[in-house]
Amino acid sequence: MKKRFPVREGPQIHKHSILSKNFAERVVFSSIAKQFEVSAPDLISSTGMPGSTIAGILNRLVRRGLITTNGTEVRQRGRPTIRYRVRIPRPICACQLEATQVSVAVFDRNLALCGSDVETFATLNSLVAGVDAVATVIRRLKKSLAHSTDLPKELALEINAIRLDRDRMVSSVLPWAEVNLEERLAQKLGMRVKVLPSVLSPLIAEKQKLRVRNPESIIRFQVGDGISAHGSFGGENYYGHSSLAGQLGHVIVDPRGPLCGCGRRGCLEAYCGGPALHKRLLEEIGSGVATVIDYEKIAKSSPRASIVFLWDAWKLRDSYARDFMRPVFEHLAWSLGIVMDLVDPELVLACGYVLSDHPEWVEEIRNRAQQWTLYSPARPIPFTLGQASVEDQLRVAGTLYFYRLDD
Ligand SMILES: [Zn+2]
Numbered sequence: 001m002k003k004r005f006p007v008r009e010g011p012q013i014h015k016h017s018i019l020s021k022n023f024a025e026r027v028v029f030s031s032i033a034k035q036f037e038v039s040a041p042d043l044i045s046s047t048g049m050p051g052s053t054i055a056g057i058l059n060r061l062v063r064r065g066l067i068t069t070n071g072t073e074v075r076q077r078g079r080p081t082i083r084y085r086v087r088i089p090r091p092i093c094a095c096q097l098e099a100t101q102v103s104v105a106v107f108d109r110n111l112a113l114c115g116s117d118v119e120t121f122a123t124l125n126s127l128v129a130g131v132d133a134v135a136t137v138i139r140r141l142k143k144s145l146a147h148s149t150d151l152p153k154e155l156a157l158e159i160n161a162i163r164l165d166r167d168r169m170v171s172s173v174l175p176w177a178e179v180n181l182e183e184r185l186a187q188k189l190g191m192r193v194k195v196l197p198s199v200l201s202p203l204i205a206e207k208q209k210l211r212v213r214n215p216e217s218i219i220r221f222q223v224g225d226g227i228s229a230h231g232s233f234g235g236e237n238y239y240g241h242s243s244l245a246g247q248l249g250h251v252i253v254d255p256r257g258p259l260c261g262c263g264r265r266g267c268l269e270a271y272c273g274g275p276a277l278h279k280r281l282l283e284e285i286g287s288g289v290a291t292v293i294d295y296e297k298i299a300k301s302s303p304r305a306s307i308v309f310l311w312d313a314w315k316l317r318d319s320y321a322r323d324f325m326r327p328v329f330e331h332l333a334w335s336l337g338i339v340m341d342l343v344d345p346e347l348v349l350a351c352g353y354v355l356s357d358h359p360e361w362v363e364e365i366r367n368r369a370q371q372w373t374l375y376s377p378a379r380p381i382p383f384t385l386g387q388a389s390v391e392d393q394l395r396v397a398g399t400l401y402f403y404r405l406d407d
Contacts, residue, residue, distance in 0.1 A: 024049060028057045029066065033086040033405050034235075036208040036395075037070055041081065046214075058084060068110050085111060091149075092398040093141075093191070094156040095134055096201075096390060099124060099173035099225035099275065100302045102137045105394040106145065106152060113391060114149045117141040120302040123275070127176045127184065135188050155193045156401035157185065158201050158393070160226060162243055172250065172261035172269060173225040194401055199230045199246070201396040203237055204405060205388035206349055208396070215346040219339055220386065221248075223332065224352030225303070226261075227269045229339050248335055249273060268335055272328050274354055278303035281310065284324070291320035304353050311358055329364045336365060337372020340381060349386035359385060 024047075031046055032038050038046075043054050061067040067084045087109050096103045100123065105116035119137050124130045134157070142151040161171030163179065171177040186193040203220050210218075218232045227249030231238045239245055249269030250262050257266025258276070270276050278298070285295045293313045298306050313321035339348060350362045366383040370376035399405065 024053060025057050025060070028054065029061060029086065030403075030405060032067055032084050033399055033403055034204065034207065037083045037085045039081040039083050070110075086399065086403070087111070088399060088402050090154065091152045092154055092156055092401050093138065093152045094394040094398040094401070095138065095158065096394060096397070097124075097130060097134055097157060097159045097174070099160060100304050102133045103390045103394060104134075104137045104141050105391060105398075106141065106149065107395055107398045108149075111395055111399065113395070115141055115145045116391060116394070117144065118390070120304050122302050124174065125176070127178065127181065130174065130176065130181070131184050131188055134185060138189060153191055154401060155185070155189065155191045156196055156397045157182070157193055158196045158198055158397045160198045162197060162199075163195070164243060172267075173273070173275070175261055196397055196400050197243070199228075199239065200237065200400060200405075201393045202351065202388065203230055203232055204396045204400075205392040206351070206386050207232060208392065209387040210347075217343065217345040217347070219343060219345045219348045220351055221336065221339065221348050221355075221383070222352040223272060223274075223350075223354040225274050227273055227335075227352075229335075229348075231343060231345065248339065251335060251338065253331060268331060272331050272354070274303035274307060274352075277310070277328065277354065278306045281306055281324070284320075289320050292316060292318045293321065307354055311361075315360075325361070325364070329361070329368050332365045333368030334372050336369040336381065336383060340369065340373040340376075346382060348381070348383045350383060351386035351388075356386065 027047055028043060031043060035042070040051070040054050040058060044051050058067070062069065066087055068087050070083050070085050088111060091106060091108050091114070093104065093106050101118065101120045103116070103118040106114040108114055117137050117140055119133070121133060124133055145151060159177060159181070160173050161169050161177040163169045167179060169177050169179050182193045182195050206220055207214065207218065214235060216234060220230050222228045228246050229248040230246035250260065250264070250267045252264065252266050253268055253271055254266035258270040259265055260267035260270040281293065281298050285291060285293055285298060291313060293309050297309055301309070310321055310324065314325055336348065339345065350356070355362055362383060362385055366381050369381050369383065373379065373381055
């Protein structure tokens with residue numbers, strides 16, 4: 001029997017008052033939402049339904065305001081192709097709450113961006129600090145919105161935490177996260193708040209960016225505040241029996257190693273996660289090693305910003321930065337080898353602020369992973385940079401507030 005992810009609550013596609021119970025219609029609607037923008041020929045090939053059926057359904061969905069056309073795209077033979085995207089019932093505010101960053105965006109009914117704001121933090125170490133940070137960024141965004149745009153009354157909140165059941169939320173990077181966060185934020189902001197699991201939007205956003213084809217298996221290899229390797233197989237996101245699949249960051253490298261946010265010692269995340277790298281930089285540069293990296297800058301920065309200084313120094317061939325990154329590459333390559341041998345994925349996307357925008361680091365890890373991967377180098381490691389931006393992820397979060405996309 002198919003496992004139900006415990007967080008799938010609230011409005012769902014088949015319960016949506018306007019969408020009929022017609023199965024084919026729901027399949028087409030869900031397919032458009034998953035791909036973000038899609039043409040009728042694409043829908044014919046992705047659903048296997050005849051063209052006339054697709055055309056009829058598209059007309060009905062447009063007439064009822066559930067989808068909209070987003071201009072046309074001219075293909076090779078010169079015939080314009082209309083692309084469709086899902087509409088949401090009301091404008092939505094979407095927020096991503098991570099350990100070191102709060103990002104917020106407002107989307108209109110056509111999922112077009114009306115405004116966005118972002119702020120990074122050295123750390124958000126309490127429920128109060130997290131709630132205050134989200135409120136601050138949302139209030140600032142409200143002021144910057146055009147006069148014709150009101151701040152929506154509903155908030156889709158994606159948080160770097162996993163809800164195990166009704167009463168328990170766990171997170172290694174936001175250890176204070178708890179289920180009443182929803183209520184606390186709702187009170188503070190005067191908005192209806194719905195928490196979405198952090199796995200969903202980033203993975204769907206990456207799949208939306210794969211225009212050419214839909215790989216059978218994808219792993220999103222994320223190295224940011226936390227480290228994870230969430231997967232999508234046969235088009236379906238995989239969560240695991242307890243919603244804890246993909247927690248690659250908590251594979252233990254050394255049981256006597258540094259303390260991890262999960263409470264155990266020596267997890268991969270405690271060595272290679274952004275905050276761990278930031279801490280190591282502070283300790284080592286503070287002790288006086290020779291490097292172009294300025295201690296004061298690191299001391300004043302968030303982990304996210306520190307990685308940029310580290311990257312710049314590494315690009316300048318600073319010997320400290322080179323030595324610093326070597327064990328990081330080794331550890332991440334070893335874990336990528338585990339992913340390769342365990343899952344044998346068609347595509348592995350490098351994501352998270354430690355890896356995104358750093359193609360040479362991705363390459364270093366990919367090359368080193370060969371020694372940890374069965375039958376490499378004859379067997380290529382399909383490790384490449386992810387493409388989805390925070391805006392793409394927030395747009396998916398806003399869509400997921402209204403519709404369930406993983407049926
Ligand atoms: Zn851990």
